[in-house]
Amino acid sequence: MAVKVAINGYGTIGKRVADAIRLQPDMEVAGVTKTKPDFDARMAVKKGYRLYAAIPDRVKVFEEAGIEVEGTIEDLLQDVDIVVDCSPGKVGVQNKPLYERLGVKAIFQGGEKKDVADVSFSAIANFEEAVGKQFVRVVSCNTTGLTRLIYTIKKNFPIRKVRATMIRRVVDPKEDKKGLVNGIEPNPIKLPSHHGPDVQSVLPDINIVTTAFKVPTTIMHVHSVAIEMEGDVTEEEIKNALLEEPRIMLLRSSDGFTSTAKIIEFARELRLRYDLYENAVWTESIGVVDGEVYITQAINQESIVVPENIDAIRAMLELKDKEESIKETNRTLKIGI
Numbered sequence: 554m555a556v557k558v559a560i561n562g563y564g565t566i567g568k569r570v571a572d573a574i575r576l577q578p579d580m581e582v583a584g585v586t587k588t589k590p591d592f593d594a595r596m597a598v599k600k601g602y603r604l605y606a607a608i609p610d611r612v613k614v615f616e617e618a619g620i621e622v623e624g625t626i627e628d629l630l631q632d633v634d635i636v637v638d639c640s641p642g643k644v645g646v647q648n649k650p651l652y653e654r655l656g657v658k659a660i661f662q663g664g665e666k667k668d669v670a671d672v673s674f675s676a677i678a679n680f681e682e683a684v685g686k687q688f689v690r691v692v693s694c695n696t697t698g699l700t701r702l703i704y705t706i707k708k709n710f711p712i713r714k715v716r717a718t719m720i721r722r723v724v725d726p727k728e729d730k731k732g733l734v735n736g737i738e739p740n741p742i743k744l745p746s747h748h749g750p751d752v753q754s755v756l757p758d759i760n761i762v763t764t765a766f767k768v769p770t771t772i773m774h775v776h777s778v779a780i781e782m783e784g785d786v787t788e789e790e791i792k793n794a795l796l797e798e799p800r801i802m803l804l805r806s807s808d809g810f811t812s813t814a815k816i817i818e819f820a821r822e823l824r825l826r827y828d829l830y831e832n833a834v835w836t837e838s839i840g841v842v843d844g845e846v847y848i849t850q851a852i853n854q855e856s857i858v859v860p861e862n863i864d865a866i867r868a869m870l871e872l873k874d875k876e877e878s879i880k881e882t883n884r885t886l887k888i889g890i
């Protein structure tokens with residue numbers, strides 16, 4: 554029988570997680586919540602999702618707008634196995650007391666601090682740690698991208714130290730209230746950016762320092778990563794290790810992938826909403842100089858955490874083991890094919 558999953562916050566991440574759950578044979582979407590009766594709420598209903606008000610006293614606002622809701626978040630949570638909280642950063646922690654009171658397992662997103670949950674999660678790196686847990690946080694888009702890459706290399710070759718620079722998309726494409734039109738913003742200006750410590754919340758023994766800059770683009774982040782190795786390693790060995798991991802994709806600049814714009818154009822052909830769940834590593838960027846490995850990768854911020862949420866559900870509800878869950882998620886989302 555399929556487990557029932559609630560999505561609290563049908564926004565950028567919530568709608569993608571809901572659509573991904575629909576593709577899983579062992580899960581169903583019990584309902585989704587919205588705070589406002591906007592076009593996203595109408596689309597959710599049109600797509601057949603049962604809609605609930607995320608904030609109880611807003612039921613009337615939906616009704617006045619002619620959108621029927623089934624009830625409130627509390628009604629939705631009465632009969633679910635787990636809730637995926639996809640509310641804006643720092644809001645998930647405010648929703649947590651409700652989940653505790655109702656005894657519902659919950660997954661939080663990377664906008665929350667790590668202490669919101671028992672475990673910070675990235676499927677290939679630490680699936681087992683989330684098994685049976687009550688609260689899990691799927692780490693942010695940048696941290697997911699970095700963790701996958703570092704874990705895949707670390708699994709094959711000993712690592713001494715990682716330095717990474719994040720060139721971050723300033724906002725998501727739908728955003729029209731804030732942005733950076735012209736400029737490059739060191740963000741944060743002081744060392745280190747939060748991404749390094751966040752990677753350590755999943756891989757505690759990794760020595761890592763990160764810096765980050767925001768740039769006027771909306772489609773992807775780019776990471777420039779340098780990894781000091783313990784022993785000798787060749788470019789070929791690194792490439793082969795990355796090729797083994799379905800959640801990492803190797804793309805060649807010589808094939809036309811000259812920038813993130815081209816990677817997204819490719820993803821538009823490949824997937825619904827150009828969701829690219831994989832790290833996109835530029836093959837030609839892989840280099841080894843004086844025992845240090847250099848890699849440049851691009852990350853589609855809106856979708857990379859989607860398979861992680863699916864695997865977190867399976868781990869917390871003990872539906873499948875690590876290998877089986879990741880294989881099923883990859884198959885249903887067509888990752889690595």
Ligand code: NAD
Binds near residue numbers: 562587641648693
């Ligand atoms: P979003 O603003 O697109 O969506 C958030 C949704 O939550 C909206 O539909 C909003 O109406 C709803 N909401 C507002 N208040 C709520 C409440 N009290 N309870 C329930 N729902 C509420 O945000 P997003 O980009 O989807 O981000 C969600 C989480 O995912 C954040 O923690 C964010 O840091 C994280 N995340 C975002 C991205 C990204 O690039 N967008 C990537 C990885 C992780």
